[in-house]
Structure formats: structure tokens, C-alpha cells
Amino acid sequence: MPPVREALSRDRVVAAGVAVADTEGLAAVTMRRVAAELDCEAMSLYHHVPSKDALLAALADEAARLVVQEAAAITADDWVDAVRRRCLAARDVMVRHPWAAGLLAAQQQSPPSSWALYEQLVGTLTEAGFDDDLAHRAIHSLGSMVFGFSTELFEPDGGDSTPDPEIMATMAQHMPNLARMAASVVHEVDGALSVCDTRAEFEFTLGLVLDGLERERVRRATA
Amino acid sequence: MPPVREALSRDRVVAAGVAVADTEGLAAVTMRRVAAELDCEAMSLYHHVPSKDALLAALADEAARLVVQEAAAITADDWVDAVRRRCLAARDVMVRHPWAAGLLAAQQQSPPSSWALYEQLVGTLTEAGFDDDLAHRAIHSLGSMVFGFSTELFEPDGGDSTPDPEIMATMAQHMPNLARMAASVVHEVDGALSVCDTRAEFEFTLGLVLDGLERERVRRATA
DNA sequence: ACCTGAACACCGTTCAAGT
DNA sequence: ACCTGAACACCGTTCAAGT
Numbered sequence: 278m279p280p281v282r283e284a285l286s287r288d289r290v291v292a293a294g295v296a297v298a299d300t301e302g303l304a305a306v307t308m309r310r311v312a313a314e315l316d317c318e319a320m321s322l323y324h325h326v327p328s329k330d331a332l333l334a335a336l337a338d339e340a341a342r343l344v345v346q347e348a349a350a351i352t353a354d355d356w357v358d359a360v361r362r363r364c365l366a367a368r369d370v371m372v373r374h375p376w377a378a379g380l381l382a383a384q385q386q387s388p389p390s391s392w393a394l395y396e397q398l399v400g401t402l403t404e405a406g407f408d409d410d411l412a413h414r415a416i417h418s419l420g421s422m423v424f425g426f427s428t429e430l431f432e433p434d435g436g437d438s439t440p441d442p443e444i445m446a447t448m449a450q451h452m453p454n455l456a457r458m459a460a461s462v463v464h465e466v467d468g469a470l471s472v473c474d475t476r477a478e479f480e481f482t483l484g485l486v487l488d489g490l491e492r493e494r495v496r497r498a499t500a
Numbered sequence: 501m502p503p504v505r506e507a508l509s510r511d512r513v514v515a516a517g518v519a520v521a522d523t524e525g526l527a528a529v530t531m532r533r534v535a536a537e538l539d540c541e542a543m544s545l546y547h548h549v550p551s552k553d554a555l556l557a558a559l560a561d562e563a564a565r566l567v568v569q570e571a572a573a574i575t576a577d578d579w580v581d582a583v584r585r586r587c588l589a590a591r592d593v594m595v596r597h598p599w600a601a602g603l604l605a606a607q608q609q610s611p612p613s614s615w616a617l618y619e620q621l622v623g624t625l626t627e628a629g630f631d632d633d634l635a636h637r638a639i640h641s642l643g644s645m646v647f648g649f650s651t652e653l654f655e656p657d658g659g660d661s662t663p664d665p666e667i668m669a670t671m672a673q674h675m676p677n678l679a680r681m682a683a684s685v686v687h688e689v690d691g692a693l694s695v696c697d698t699r700a701e702f703e704f705t706l707g708l709v710l711d712g713l714e715r716e717r718v719r720r721a722t723a
Numbered sequence: 724a725c726c727t728g729a730a731c732a733c734c735g736t737t738c739a740a741g742t
Numbered sequence: 743a744c745c746t747g748a749a750c751a752c753c754g755t756t757c758a759a760g761t
Contacts, residue, residue, distance in 0.1 A: 285744080303606075308735060319735080321745050329735060357710050364706055368699070379606030383526075407717055418709050422644075422702075476591070479645075482709065483587055486641050487580050489708030494630055508725080531754060542754080544726050552754060 287325040289315060291335045295374070298336060303376040306336070333380060338388035340377035344370045344423065345393045356405035360398065360419065367394070367423045381424050391424065396452040403454055409461035417478035418485060510548040512538060514558045518597070521559060526599040529559070556603060561611035563600035567593045567646065568616045579628035583621065583642065590617070590646045604647050614647065619675040626677055632684035640701035641708060 283289070293314040297306050308319040308329055315321075326332045344367040351366060353359035371377050381388070395416045402412045449456040506512070516537040520529050531542040531552055538544075549555045567590040574589060576582035594600050604611070618639045625635045672679040 307733085309733085318746055320737090320747085323736075324744060357714060361703075361706060361710055365699075365703065368702055379602055382605035383602030405717070406721060407713075408720060411713070411716060411720060415713050418713065422706055422709060476588075479591055480584075480588065483584060483645055485709050485712030486645060486705065487584055489712055490630075490634070490638050490641065491580060493634060494628070497631060497634060498629060530752085532752085541727055543728085543756090546755075547725060 285315060285317060285321060285325055287335075290322055290325045290332065291339050294332055294336050295339055298376045299374060303380065306333070308332075334384060334388070337377070337380045337384050338390045340370070340374055340381060341388040341394070341424070342390035343374070345390055345397075348394055349397060356401055359401055363394075363398075364419060364423055371423070378424075391420070392448070392452060392455065394423075395420065396455045399454040399458050403458075409458040412458055413462045414478065414481045417473070417475075418482040421479075421482060508538060508540060508544060508548055510558075513545055513548045513555065514562050517555055517559050518562055521599045522597060526603065529556070531555075557607060557611070560600070560603045560607050561613045563593070563597055563604060564611040564617070564647070565613035566597070568613055568620075571617055572620060579624055582624055586617075586621075587642060587646055594646070601647075614643070615671070615675060615678060617646075618643065619678045622677040622681050626681075632681040635681050636685045636696075637701065637704045640696070640698075641705040644702075644705060 290311065293311050294306055297310055297314055301310075308322055311332070312319040312322055322332070326335065347366045347370050348363040351359060351363045353362065398416050398419060399412045402415055403409075407415065445456070448459075513534065516534045517529055520533055520537055524533075531545055534555070535542040535545055545555070549558065570589045570593050571586035574582060574586045576585065621639050621642060622635045625638055626632075630638065668679070671682075
């Protein structure tokens with residue numbers, strides 16, 4: 278007789294964590310509570326997730342994956358239209374999962390699932406005539422709109438300046454636009470691979486916002 | 501003989517919490533650990549803070565207060581200069597306290613200390629010729645740059661549409677610009693006091709960013 | 724009034740033992 | 743291999759008792 282309960286898996290553990298966070302809030306996400314959701318004991322989760330912190334990181338990544346999934350289907354002739362609608366769809370996902378913003382902001386490393394969003398964005402922007410440098414600035418600006426600002430791009434090892442070649446290889450294969458852009462931008466900043474000057478990115482986005490506000494002020498004053 | 505130890509107070513408890521978060525991370529902020537920092541027992545903290553969640557909210561508010569303190573001193577003839585430098589100073593504070601971004605993003609209500617930043621911003625923008633509607637959009641745009649997006653303005657009671665008149669009175673007294681702007685914008689949206697359409701604010705900021713990127717793309721293409 | 728010791732219910736995690 | 747019971751150290755919080 279086959280077992281009545283479906284076998285546990287990392288995916289099922291993460292899904293149960295999302296369900297608990299959605300219905301009872303992030304504070305209710307305890308190992309025991311998630312296990313109960315799966316009709317098993319807390320200790321069984323440790324066969325699929327190394328620790329509670331890892332589970333929380335997986336929840337943050339799952340939120341990013343849902344964002345990517347929502348955005349992936351959206352295309353438009355005009356790049357502005359496409360990107361605007363993708364950002365709004367992404368925001369809808371974040372609003373549906375109120376625990377996601379705080380959790381993503383608390384992560385030290387950018388969730389791997391979020392890379393696919395940037396890959397798609399860079400592809401769209403490149404097609405629209407963006408050079409790699411501007412595309413790079415753009416994904417920082419737009420990433421901070423969607424996920425909040427604290428997450429840093431291209432620092433998968435948390436500030437270590439020598440990137441994992443295996444990760445780079447996987448990236449090059451599955452994310453050609455992102456890989457090309459990274460290589461190009463890296464070249465420009467003289468070999469400091471995997472390090473974004475996040476203050477410069479912040480200043481750039483801030484400049485976009487301030488310029489736009491000043492333009493709108495003048496438009497209203499002369500209208 | 502007077503007691504050797506300084507008496508506990510809410511301020512000392514919050515300061516100890518910040519110290520622990522700065523040196524050992526947010527996870528180390530437990531009631532027992534904070535108490536140890538103050539040479540007392542965990543239970544003593546409950547005379548100054550109602551719960552651990554309240555302590556964490558107080559830490560978020562303290563981060564906002566530090567941001568305000570840093571920004572308050574900065575003035576400039578040009579409003580763009582003043583606001584840019586204040587935002588960068590604010591960001592420096594956030595970077596110095598890496599726990600602050602996640603904690604602020606996790607808060608359901610905007611920390612009271614953050615209001616002073618918006619009061620200052622609205623004052624500066626009004627002086628520079630912004631109407632109240634544009635000033636309102638501006639503080640949403642800039643607030644999301646500094647603190648992240650999730651915190652909602654003017655919803656001190658968490659979505660309840662009838663605002664506390666006492667809070668409004670205090671606000672009117674100490675934050676004239678903010679109070680005037682709130683009243684003006686409220687009037688415009690037909691009586692739905694204390695409710696910002698945060699999706700509209702998001703769309704506005706997104707529009708600023710997208711327009712700025714497109715402008716930069718064209719500038720580079722024609723250069 | 725402010726502080727505290729003991730206690731309770733709960734948590735993350737380890738480990739030896741089951742299947 | 744995957745799962746679990748018992749156990750440990752730790753946590754937030756209550757409460758009665760101290761000063």
C-alpha cells in the first residue's frame with residue numbers, strides 16, 4: 278500500500294511557508310507551524326531546508342519568483358508600456374503578499390529568482406536601443422521600485438569581489454543579456470567585477486525623480 | 501546613597517536595542533540581550549516598552565529619527581540641491597544601520613518620526629513653487645527612495661479611514677506644511693481623508709523614472 | 724513606582740532511534 | 743533515504759513578590 282501522505286519536498290515546504298505567511302502573517306511562520314501545515318513534525322523540515330533562516334530566504338526568493346512569473350507574460354510594442362505594466366504587475370504581487378517587502382529588504386543577497394526579471398528587462402531595454410551602461414542603471418532604478426532598494430545586484434557572495442565562476446557560467450547560459458551587460462559594465466569600471474557602486478545607482482535614480490519633479494513643477498507653473 | 505545604576509527609561513531601552521542591532525544584528529535583539537546591555541533583567545524592560553514588537557517598532561522609528569536629524573541641518577538655495585543632499589544623507593544613515601531597511605519595510609504604519617522629514621520636504625518644495633498636489637506626490641516618490649516603498653503615509657491607524665483628531669491637531673501645530681498639504685489633497689480626492697491611493701503614487705514615481713530613462717536613451721542616441 | 728525571581732508556553736535545533 | 747520522539751538551550755511574557 279502506497280503512503281497516504283505525499284512525500285515532503287523543498288517545494289512543498291516553501292509553499293506551506295507561503296501559505297502560513299499569507300494567512301497568519303510572517304510571525305506565524307515557525308518550523309512547527311509549517312510542519313503542521315504539512316502534517317509532519319518540525320524536524321522533518323530539516324531534511325529539505327537547512328535552517329529557519331534558509332526557509333525565510335526561500336520565502337523571499339519565492340516572492341521574487343512569483344513577481345517574475347507575473348511579469349514574464351507581459352509584452353508591448355513600446356518599451357515604456359511593457360516595463361510599466363510589468364512593474365505594476367510586480368507590485369500587485371507584492372501587495373498580495375504583504376510579508377514579502379520586509380523579508381526581501383532584510384535579505385543580504387539578491388534572491389536568485391529576481392535575476393530572471395532583470396534578464397527580461399535588460400533584453401527589452403537593449404532591443405529598445407539602450408546601451409549596456411544605461412540598461413544597468415535602469416535595472417537598479419526599476420529594481421528599487423519593485424523590491425525596495427536595499428538588495429544589491431551581482432553580489433551573490435555578499436560583497437566578496439571575486440564572483441563564483443560557476444554562477445557566472447550558469448548566468449551566461451540562461452541569461453545572455455544580463456551576462457553581456459555585466460561583462461560590459463564590469464569592463465567599464467576597470468575590473469572590479471561583481472561590485473556595483475550602489476550609492477551611484479541611488480544618485481542616478483534620485484536624479485531621475487528630482488528632474489521629473491522639477492519638470493512637472495515648471496509645466497504646472499507655465500500652464 | 502544614590503543608586504549606582506542610571507534609572508531605566510524608554511530612551512535607554514531603545515538606545516540599547518539600536519546598539520545590539522548595530523553590533524550583533526537584528527536577530528540578536530532579544531529582550532534578555534537588550535536587558536543585559538542595560539545591566540538589568542528582561543522583565544524590567546516591560547515597564548518601558550509594552551512588548552518586543554513595540555520595541556522593534558521603536559527601533560524603526562529611531563532609525564527614522566536619525567534620518568530626520570541628519571537631513572534637518574541641510575539647506576541650499578536650489579531646492580533640487582537641498583533635497584538631493586538630504587536624501588543622500590538619509591541613505592548614509594540607512595547604510596550605517598543595515599537592520600533599518602528591513603525593519604521599516606516590515607512596519608505596517610509609518611513611523612511618527614518620519615513625518616518630520618516630510619514636513620521639511622513639503623516646506624522646501626512649497627517654497628520652491630510646488631503646489632500641494634505635486635508636493636504630495638513628491639514626498640511619496642522621495643519617501644520610497646529613502647525608506648523603501650511599503651510604508652504608507654497618513655494612515656497612522658492602519659487603513660482606518662477616520663483619522664485620530666488628536667493626531668491631526670498635533671500635526672497641524674508642529675507640521676504646518678504637512679497639515680496644509682494633507683487638507684488640500686484630501687479636499688481634492690473628495691473627503692476620503694487619510695487615504696492615499698498608493699498605487700497611483702507608485703505609478704507617478706514609476707512614470708518619473710521611465711520618462712527619465714527614455715530621455716537619457718534619446719540623449720545618448722543623438723550624441 | 725520600579726525592579727526581579729521563578730515559572731509557563733513556545734521556539735530552533737541536535738541526536739539517536741526508528742522505518 | 744526519509745521521518746520522528748525526546749531532549750536542550752533559548753525565547754517572550756505573566757505574575758506574585760520584593761524594594
